[in-house]
Structures are given as C-alpha cells and as structure tokens.
Amino acid sequence: xxxxxxxxxxxxxxxxxxxxxxxxxxxxxxxxxxxxxxxxxxxxxxxxxxxxxxxxxxxxxxxxxxxxxxxxxxxxxxxxxxxxxxxxxxxxxxxxxxxxxxxxxxxxxxxxxxxxxxxxxxxxxxxxxxxxxxxxxxxxxxxxxxxxxxxxxxxxxxxxxxxxxxxxxxxxxxxxxxxxxxxxxxxxxxxxxxxxxxxxxxxxxxxxxxxxxxxxxxxxxxxxxxxxxxxxxxxxxxxxxxxxxxxxxxxxxxxxxxxxxxxxxxxxxxxxxxxxxxxxxxxxxxxxxxxxxxxxxxxxxxxxxxxxxxxxxxxxxxxxxxxxxxxxxxxx
Amino acid sequence: xxxxxxxxxxxxxxxxxxxxxxxxxxxxxxxxxxxxxxxxxxxxxxxxxxxxxxxxxxxxxxxxxxxxxxxxxxxxxxxxxxxxxxxxxxxxxxxxxxxxxxxxxxxxxxxxxxxxxxxxxxxxxxxxxxxxxxxxxxxxxxxxxxxxxxxxxxxxxxxxxxxxxxxxxxxxxxxxxxxxxxxxxxxxxxxxxxxxxxxxxxxxxxxxxxxxxxxxxxxxxxxxxxxxxxxxxxxxxxxxxxxxxxxxxxxxxxxxxxxxxxxxxxxxxxxxxxxxxxxxxxxxxxxxxxxxxxxxxxxxxxxxxxxxxxxxxxxxxxxxxxxxxxxxxxxx
Numbered sequence: 001x002x003x004x005x006x007x008x009x010x011x012x013x014x015x016x017x018x019x020x021x022x023x024x025x026x027x028x029x030x031x032x033x034x035x036x037x038x039x040x041x042x043x044x045x046x047x048x049x050x051x052x053x054x055x056x057x058x059x060x061x062x063x064x065x066x067x068x069x070x071x072x073x074x075x076x077x078x079x080x081x082x083x084x085x086x087x088x089x090x091x092x093x094x095x096x097x098x099x100x101x102x103x104x105x106x107x108x109x110x111x112x113x114x115x116x117x118x119x120x121x122x123x124x125x126x127x128x129x130x131x132x133x134x135x136x137x138x139x140x141x142x143x144x145x146x147x148x149x150x151x152x153x154x155x156x157x158x159x160x161x162x163x164x165x166x167x168x169x170x171x172x173x174x175x176x177x178x179x180x181x182x183x184x185x186x187x188x189x190x191x192x193x194x195x196x197x198x199x200x201x202x203x204x205x206x207x208x209x210x211x212x213x214x215x216x217x218x219x220x221x222x223x224x225x226x227x228x229x230x231x232x233x234x235x236x237x238x239x240x241x242x243x244x245x246x247x248x249x250x251x252x253x254x255x256x257x258x259x260x261x262x263x264x265x266x267x268x269x270x271x272x273x274x275x276x277x278x279x280x281x282x283x284x285x286x287x288x289x290x291x292x293x294x295x296x297x298x299x300x301x302x303x304x305x306x307x308x309x310x311x312x313x314x315x316x317x318x319x320x321x322x323x324x325x326x327x328x329x330x331x332x
Numbered sequence: 333x334x335x336x337x338x339x340x341x342x343x344x345x346x347x348x349x350x351x352x353x354x355x356x357x358x359x360x361x362x363x364x365x366x367x368x369x370x371x372x373x374x375x376x377x378x379x380x381x382x383x384x385x386x387x388x389x390x391x392x393x394x395x396x397x398x399x400x401x402x403x404x405x406x407x408x409x410x411x412x413x414x415x416x417x418x419x420x421x422x423x424x425x426x427x428x429x430x431x432x433x434x435x436x437x438x439x440x441x442x443x444x445x446x447x448x449x450x451x452x453x454x455x456x457x458x459x460x461x462x463x464x465x466x467x468x469x470x471x472x473x474x475x476x477x478x479x480x481x482x483x484x485x486x487x488x489x490x491x492x493x494x495x496x497x498x499x500x501x502x503x504x505x506x507x508x509x510x511x512x513x514x515x516x517x518x519x520x521x522x523x524x525x526x527x528x529x530x531x532x533x534x535x536x537x538x539x540x541x542x543x544x545x546x547x548x549x550x551x552x553x554x555x556x557x558x559x560x561x562x563x564x565x566x567x568x569x570x571x572x573x574x575x576x577x578x579x580x581x582x583x584x585x586x587x588x589x590x591x592x593x594x595x596x597x598x599x600x601x602x603x604x605x606x607x608x609x610x611x612x613x614x615x616x617x618x619x620x621x622x623x624x625x626x627x628x629x630x631x632x633x634x635x636x637x638x639x640x641x642x643x644x645x646x647x648x649x650x651x652x653x654x655x656x657x658x659x660x661x662x663x664x
Contacts, residue, residue, distance in 0.1 A: 044645045052642065137647070191555065192524065220552045223523065274639050274646060281650035286618055289654065307606050310384060313376045314606060315469070318613035322621065329661045 029137040047144035061174030069240040086142040177213035202237035293328035361469040379476035393506030401572040418474040509545035534569035625660035
C-alpha cells in the first residue's frame with residue numbers, strides 16, 4: 001500500500017456513510033495508476049458484502065431534454081420517501097475536462113444540498129468500457145455507503161448507454177414531444193433498451209403534444225417483442241416544472257422491481273451482469289496487457305494497416321498477434 | 333500440411349469457380365481441427381486479393397415469414413441480370429444436426445438447380461462468434477469463386493443477426509403483415525439494424541394489410557435517427573408468389589450501393605468491419621487459448637462461481653484469471 005493509503009480508512013469511511021470518504025474512494029477507483037488500482041481492488045473486496053441492496057436506475061436523453069431538472073425533481077420526490085439517493089453522471093463528451101457538466105453550479109442545486117442525496121460525475125477517461133467499470137464500482141461504493149437508489153445518468157447520444165444498460169436494473173429514456181425525430185438524435189437501439197420512456201416538459205401548451213408523443217412511442221414500442229424481463233415498457237409524460245407524473249414514474253420503477261423480483265429475473269439479471277462484467281474486465285486487462293509490451297503494440301498497428309489494405313486476413317492477423325503476445329509474456 | 337491437403341488444389345479450384353472445390357474449401361474453414369484451421373488460413377491468405385468484389389446482403393426474418401421463397405424469387409431475378417449469386421444460411425437452432433434446414437430438399441428447389449447460384453448452409457457450431465467467422469470466411473471464398481451477390485440468411489430470432497450485420501453491406505429484414513407483433517418475435521435492435529424492411533406475402537387478400545404494415549413500419553423507422561451510412565431505411569411490400577416488388581427490392585439494394593459508394597461509407601464500413609473482425613478473432617483466440625490450459629479453465633469456473641455468490645469482485649476475478657493465464661503461458 002502506498003504511503004497515505006489506509007484500507008480501513010476507506011472501508012470504514014464508506015461503510016459509515018461518510019460522504020467525504022465516499023468521494024475519495026470513488027476517486028481511487030477512477031484512477032489509472034497501477035498502485036491506486038490495486039488499492040481500489042482491496043477496498044472493493046472489503047465492501048462487496050454490503051453492496052447490491054439498492055435499485056439501480058439508468059437515465060438517458062439528449063441534451064436539452066431536461067435531464068438535470070427531471071432527475072432533481074424525481075430525486076427530491078424519492079428523498080421525501082425516506083430514501084437516500086446517489087446520482088452518478090457520465091459525460092462522454094468531455095474526456096479531458098473531468099466532469100465538465102457539473103462545472104455548471106446551478107445543476108441540481110436543491111438536490112445537491114440535500115443531506116440524503118449524493119451527486120457525482122464520472123470522468124469519461126479513456127475508453128467507454130473503462131468508464132462503465134468506474135461507474136459500476138462507484139455504484140458499489142454508494143451502495144455500501146447506504147444509498148437506496150442509484151441513478152446513473154448519461155447523455156444519450158453515444159455508446160455509453162449500452163454500457164449503462166448492462167449495469168442497471170431499470171433503464172429510463174427521456175424524450176421531448178414534437179422536437180422532430182432527427183433533432184432528438186436517438187441512436188440505434190437506445191429506445192429498445194428502455195424499460196420506460198418519459199416525455200418531459202409536459203406542461204402548459206406542451207401537454208397535448210406530449211400526449212400525442214406518448215401514443216406514438218407506445219405504438220412504436222409495441223412493435224417489438226417483450227424483453228427477457230417479461231416487463232412491457234411503459235410510456236409516461238412528466239413535467240419537472242409542475243411536478244406532474246414524477247410520482248407515477250417512481251411507481252413504475254417500484255412495479256418493475258416487484259414484478260421482476262417475483263419472477264426471479266431481477267436477481268438472475270444482476271448475476272448475469274456480474275459475469276458479463278467479469279469477462280469485460282478480463283478483455284480490458286488483456287488489451288491493457290498487450291499495450292504494455294512495446295513489441296506487441298507496434299505489431300498490432302502494423303497488422304491493422306495490413307488488414308485495411310486487404311493484405312492480411314483477420315484470422316491470420318489475430319494468430320500473429322497472439323503468437324507475439326505469448327513471446328512477450330515468456331521473455332519479458 | 334496434412335496428407336491429402338494441397339494448397340493449390342483448393343486455391344486453383346476456388347479461383348476457377350469450381351463449385352465442388354468451393355464446397356470443400358468452406359468445409360475446411362468450418363473445421364475446428366487445428367490442422368484444418370492452419371490449412372484454411374493458408375487458403376484464405378492466397379485468395380484474399382480476389383475477394384471483396386461482391387455486394388453482401390444479410391436477409392433475416394422469423395420462421396414462417398417466407399424467407400426461402402423470397403430468397404429464391406429474388407435470387408432467380410438477380411441471376412437473370414447475368415449475376416452469379418451465393419446463398420449462405422445460418423441456422424442457430426440446430427447446432428448438432430449440421431445444416432438441418434437444408435435437409436428439406438424442396439427448399440429453393442429451382443434456385444439450387446441454377447448453374448449461377450450456389451446455396452450452402454453454415455453449421456451453427458459452438459459459438460455465435462464462431463459461426464460468424466465461418467460465414468465470413470465462406471463469403472470470402474464465394475467472392476474469390478466469382479459470385480457477385482452474396483446473401484447471408486439467418487433465422488431472425490437470435491443473436492446471430494448482430495454478427496451478420498457486422499459482415500454485410502446491406503441488411504434486409506422480412507416481416508409479415510398483421511401477424512401480430514408478438515408473433516413476429518422481432519428481437520431488440522433487429523429492426524433498427526435494417527437498411528430495408530420487406531413485408532412479404534403481399535398478394536391476394538393480404539395486399540391491403542401489407543400496405544398498412546408498410547405505413548406502420550415506415551413510421552416506426554422514422555422515430556430513429558439516420559444511421560451512420562446516411563441511408564434512410566426503406567419499407568417495401570413484396571410477394572414471392574406474384575413476383576410483385578422483387579425488382580424494387582433489388583433496385584433499392586443497388587441504390588444503397590451507389591449512394592454509399594459515392595459517400596465513401598461503403599469502403600469505410602468494410603474496412604471498419606475488417607478491423608472489428610480482427611479484434612473479434614483475437615478475443616476468440618484468447619478465449620480458446622485460456623481453455624487449452626487445464627489450470628486456467630478450472631480457475632475460470634471457480635471464479636465465476638465466486639462472482640455469482642458475491643464473494644469476489646469482477647475486477648479482482650479478472651486480475652486473478654490474467655495472472656493464472658500468464659503462469660500457464662510461462663510454464664506450459
């Protein structure tokens with residue numbers, strides 16, 4: 001352990017719900033330094049028995065859909081039900097300015113002051129897979145710190161939604177009514193991952209349009225088969241301004257939990273997610289391991305170039321890369 | 333090279349368009365025997381410069397949608413345009429009875445007799461990824477043998493569609509009108525992968541229903557953003573019985589090719605597919621390599637069990653597996 005790191009400081013702090021230590025622990029798991037990673041692994045191992053008790057909710061939607069105000073409204077509602085909530089935000093658009101979206105201090109102002117709420121951006125870091133792992137681990141730390149509901153927020157325009165879907169129990173997609181489909185920039189597959197779609201800003205003149213959009217999306221969802229969960233995705237309308245529909249969304253999440261816990265899907269899904277995560281971690285470790293060997297790294301680049309020029313088949317290239325990798329491990 | 337294997341026999345046979353040798357070469361790439369795999373790699377390397385000149389079309393749809401009759405009708409139409417076509421079928425439902433769907437001799441009867449058509453089932457084999465690689469390689473062999481259009485056919489109810497999408501230029505989804513959405517069993521994401529949807533059996537009393545379904549699906553597709561190809565997916569109606577719409581579908585495929593070749597997407601997509609395929613191959617090789625070491629294989633099983641019981645984090649498990657793998661490579 002590096003000087004200054006104390007396993008019990010992190011573990012005891014997190015388990016007692018100390019928000020400062022929780023924040024430090026999340027910083028630790030986000031670190032790419034090998035020593036930090038090792039320490040983070042030790043902390044996670046210790047808190048593991050105290051994880052898994054929350055409901056994990058993914059929330060996505062394009063910029064402008066009103067994600068922050070929605071999460072603030074829903075978050076405040078849930079906090080009033082005597083629950084502790086954590087909001088983990090992923091901002092894939094700002095890999096360099098760590099957590100830039102939270103630079104905006106007015107974001108979730110009321111919620112962020114609430115003692116039962118914890119809001120934290122996740123650095124986008126290097127790879128999407130990497131981000132997902134950091135967020136997953138941040139989620140575990142929040143659970144160990146006693147949070148009952150974890151919201152994982154993404155921007156809804158990129159690949160990160162798929163990663164988030166793989167780590168949450170319930171996936172909520174926010175949509176605007178009548179914004180024009182192209183404007184909404186819904187990427188392939190995102191709509192189909194949703195356990196619920198909420199049409200936001202359903203207030204004032206917008207109410208009628210929101211109801212129409214609700215019918216439209218309900219129809220579109222109806223075209224797809226029932227997902228493995230056995231849950232039929234719901235479409236709702238909501239307004240963070242008037243508060244309309246916020247309670248219904250929370251009720252739908254509760255219904256989902258009840259139904260899938262009863263069917264056994266809830267636990268099965270988490271178990272499957274963990275196994276898939278393990279394999280993802282392993283693939284990432286191998287990839288990181290490859291690039292640690294100079295000879296393998298340069299081999300990879302030249303193989304990709306040969307493939308692009310149709311000089312080499314994928315099969316042969318993969319075999320050559322594996323051979324080179326073996327050599328590097330045998331003679332470091 | 334094993335006795336009986338001659339590189340030039342396979343290469344010359346395939347390049348001259350000899351259908352018997354083409355069939356044997358596909359059997360070779362499908363083999364899981366290490367020696368066969370090595371030989372298959374050598375054959376593929378040799379024919380690589382002669383690949384890539386076809387248009388690759390994925391065709392999917394649930395059983396009962398009339399896939400065979402549709403492909404036969406479209407195939408015969410294309411053959412009449414002086415083109416040579418190959419149909420590669422993937423049947424994930426029959427991993428053991430290799431190519432069971434072709435056991436039905438009446439399937440594509442007319443097309444199968446046509447000298448300019450080549451029909452071949454792909455054994456489902458072990459893993460979906462594996463199937464995809466075999467089919468990819470079979471596709472390359474067909475291209476080297478001079479086929480202008482390759483249809484890759486899947487059953488449309490499983491994971492294999494995603495693999496097929498990754499290897500074709502154009503992805504066509506067949507749907508029935510008014511069969512009830514649930515009955516159609518369209519899996520998540522498949523509809524959104526489609527470059528075109530064809531409503532089949534649009535004849536007789538069914539014509540009106542087919543037109544309604546066409547409008548419905550056009551509307552549903554409209555809800556999604558334009559894919560990276562810049563191509564707006566089309567919805568068509570067709571009848572293998574009357575032949576209506578078959579020519580339009582072929583025209584749409586041509587339009588797609590023209591538009592994406594002009595934009596540069598066509599070549600870029602193929603190049604990206606090849607790189608992704610290379611990485612898939614490598615991941616598969618590593619996985620196969622893991623299971624070749626008894627110590628690693630048993631380690632993997634016990635790690636998964638510990639994860640399921642929440643005794644171990646994914647991160648630690650992955651690190652332990654990598655350590656064990658390194659040991660196995662260093663001391664074989």
